[in-house]
Amino acid sequence: MTRLERRAARLAAPLDAQRPPVNALLLQVAGEAYAAPLAQLLEILPANLTALPRTAPHVAGLQVVRGELLGVLRADVLLTGRPHPPGRPGRVLVTAAGASTCGLLVDDATDLVWVDDELQPAPFHSPGVSGLTAAGLAVLDLHRLLLALPAPWRPAP
Template sequence: MQRELITFEVAGQVFGLDIMAIREIRAWTPTTRLPHVPPYVAGVVNLRGTVLPVVDLAARLGWEATVPTPRHAIIVTQLAGKSCGLIVDAVSDIVTIDGDTLQQPPATTTDPIVNFLEGLAAIDERMVMVLNLAALAEDHQAGEAA
């Protein structure tokens, strides 16, 4: 079964999300910080009159927090049934993969990021990590922050 993915970069790595899970891609907008939220929640932004929680995807994956600039983007998607923005370094392109070619990360990988992956896809000589939004939403309080 063919799948279309939006590819993007976070901390120098290439990721993909199923295109059907993405509501929109927005230019960077500064966030308003909220008290008592997990460290990976960058804050909230106004999305056409709705308060949208924004997650720093790099921090959520256990990497160093993003220092956003106007070159960053926010991918608006659904997490735990609620709209949520994900801060990414740059959005690349739309690619089509055969769902059967998605491979599991090697057993030698102990990085906790593998818990957030649906699998790996080799696309044009680069490895794309396909994110599992349901796993990102587990233990996720950003939707309640809004």
């Protein structure tokens, strides 16, 4: 088969055969790229937070979502242990951990990607990282990340 014949066959293939399905959201936290499984996300919102004074560093604040208050945590503090300088307002990833719904503040949600099921172990310790892809992208486990919070802040089971 010539190069032109292969190209013609590829272009004639159905669209779902031309590109892989997606199963993760590519996001930015403190200048680093991460992937979050779509199965763990309920929705993605623009950040419109009300700060809470005298709270732990990992608490970003509250956001009103359809008339309900949603507690939002900072992904940069949960993943790196320290806050990073604020940039743009960011995005809030809404997820459920146990019986609680919670928001996670990230810098940006940029793309949808495919992440293989077979991940390599992460060379660093973070309770919310389930592993690395072959390309070195850290894949988050949002449920484990939220359940690794200190006891008073942990979502209800």
